[in-house]
Amino acid sequence: xxxxxxxxxxxxxxxxxxxxxxxxxxxxxxxxxxxxxxxxxxxxxxxxxxxxxxxxxxxxxxxxxxxxxxxxxxxxxxxxxxxxxxx
Amino acid sequence: xxxxxxxxxxxxxxxxxxxxxxxxxxxxxxxxxxxxxxxxxxxxxxxxxxxxxxxxxxxxxxxxxxxxxxxxxxxxxxxxxxxxxxxxxxxxxxxxxxxxxxxxxxxxxxxxxxxxxxxxxxxxxxxxxxxxxxxxxxxxxxxxxxxxxxxxxxxxxxxxxxxxxxxxxxxxxxxxxxxxxxxxxxxxxxxxxxxxxxxxxxxxxxxxxxxxxxxxxxxxxxxxxxxxxxxxxxxxxxxxxxxxxxxxxxxxxxxxxxxxxxxxxxxxxxxxxxxxxxxxxxxxxxxxxxxxxxxxxxxxxxxxxxxxxxxxxxxxxxxxxxxxxxxxxxxxxxxxxxxxxxxxxxxxxxxxxxxxxxxxxxxxxxx
Numbered sequence: 001x002x003x004x005x006x007x008x009x010x011x012x013x014x015x016x017x018x019x020x021x022x023x024x025x026x027x028x029x030x031x032x033x034x035x036x037x038x039x040x041x042x043x044x045x046x047x048x049x050x051x052x053x054x055x056x057x058x059x060x061x062x063x064x065x066x067x068x069x070x071x072x073x074x075x076x077x078x079x080x081x082x083x084x085x086x087x
Numbered sequence: 088x089x090x091x092x093x094x095x096x097x098x099x100x101x102x103x104x105x106x107x108x109x110x111x112x113x114x115x116x117x118x119x120x121x122x123x124x125x126x127x128x129x130x131x132x133x134x135x136x137x138x139x140x141x142x143x144x145x146x147x148x149x150x151x152x153x154x155x156x157x158x159x160x161x162x163x164x165x166x167x168x169x170x171x172x173x174x175x176x177x178x179x180x181x182x183x184x185x186x187x188x189x190x191x192x193x194x195x196x197x198x199x200x201x202x203x204x205x206x207x208x209x210x211x212x213x214x215x216x217x218x219x220x221x222x223x224x225x226x227x228x229x230x231x232x233x234x235x236x237x238x239x240x241x242x243x244x245x246x247x248x249x250x251x252x253x254x255x256x257x258x259x260x261x262x263x264x265x266x267x268x269x270x271x272x273x274x275x276x277x278x279x280x281x282x283x284x285x286x287x288x289x290x291x292x293x294x295x296x297x298x299x300x301x302x303x304x305x306x307x308x309x310x311x312x313x314x315x316x317x318x319x320x321x322x323x324x325x326x327x328x329x330x331x332x333x334x335x336x337x338x339x340x341x342x343x344x345x346x347x348x349x350x351x352x353x354x355x356x357x358x359x360x361x362x363x364x365x366x367x368x369x370x371x372x373x374x375x376x377x378x379x380x381x382x383x384x385x386x387x388x389x390x391x392x393x394x395x396x397x398x399x400x401x402x403x404x405x406x407x408x409x410x411x412x413x414x415x416x417x418x419x420x421x422x423x424x425x426x427x428x429x430x431x432x433x434x435x436x437x438x439x440x441x442x443x444x445x446x447x448x449x450x451x452x453x454x
Contacts, residue, residue, distance in 0.1 A: 051216040053239055068389040076166075080235065080263065
């Protein structure tokens with residue numbers, strides 16, 4: 001794997017802060033499986049951009065829906081998997 | 088003679104003969120299917136960027152200019168931290184005791200080496216991004232996103248001549264990705280292997296077709312026969328995405344124990360259970376799944392704890408090749424996998440069966 005650090009930018013987007021959203025989330029685990037998980041909560045406005053072109057992630061807090069036993073009180077959501085009211 | 092019903096937009100887009108996509112983790116299956124006139128996608132989610140680059144080179148040597156795809160499971164959500172050792176300490180004693188008792192009663196040995204299931208590539212945005220950069224640098228013909236929305240790479244990929252497919256489990260995901268400009272949507276139904284969306288294949292496919300506009304939709308979930316292929320085209324799909332079908336193929340690199348189990352299994356031998364990962368997923372029934380639905384079983388833990396608990400079991404089963412313990416993700420179409428056939432024959436059998444369906448329906452020779 002390339003040892004070069006990936007370009008990562010952290011920032012705050014005031015237009016996203018406080019927005020209620022849902023996230024059709026999930027990811028890989030193990031060698032052959034993936035998981036799907038759903039979240040709903042409030043975006044803090046914090047974001048991270050990874051690489052170029054930028055892959056943007058927003059921090060969701062105050063989770064009102066999360067997988068059972070999900071041990072954290074926040075989640076990073078990829079922007080393309082966020083859904084706002086009416087979508 | 089009627090128009091060949093199996094020549095779809097997908098065939099023109101990928102310059103393939105048959106609208107059949109094999110999703111596999113085995114390079115030999117990719118080679119066989121692509122050279123048989125189908126299309127194949129290699130799952131590389133857990134490989135390093137260097138390994139992915141080497142696999143792309145290997146495939147190109149085997150299939151020449153023919154198109155193929157690489158699938159990554161782009162994460163769509165990641166927790167703020169992911170310290171596995173810390174999480175492992177938080178597994179409740181009741182569930183841990185149940186596992187240790189099961190281990191004793193079934194004489195389950197310890198795993199021989201590292202625990203593969205602990206390699207959480209999807210928890211790491213940086214690894215996923217570097218994997219993606221390899222696919223863009225190598226200009227693979229097709230990038231498939233097995234979960235997350237690939238919209239952010241579309242401009243770059245299209246400039247390089249790369250097509251991008253997105254796999255979805257909900258119609259709203261299909262609409263969002265189609266609106267963003269993906270080249271095809273893979274609509275995966277509940278019948279599929281592993282973690283699926285909640286909607287059955289017969290419903291999710293036309294739902295996605297309805298919202299995807301001009302973006303072609305590929306059907307996925309429980310598809311193992313030519314009848315499934317014909318039905319998928321009737322639902323508006325331009326082709327099928329198949330996974331379980333190749334697990335027992337001659338080229339497939341699964342353990343022979345698993346191949347035998349697949350060949351002798353029906354849909355009833357698959358279970359949709361959350362006891363492996365904490366999320367519902369479809370797998371072949373095994374000691375672990377039976378134990379967790381017994382009266383003595385405690386409550387299944389949520390992710391990630393349940394996966395940490397099951398990972399020792401799964402790794403031990405595979406390491407020691409224990410037939411009574413081993414399992415594999417398998418779709419509901421497993422009933423129709425009845426022999427260990429070469430991948431080329433699987434493609435051609437599927438085509439012949441599908442053409443037979445259209446001939447029966449129309450009374451005309453289809454091809």
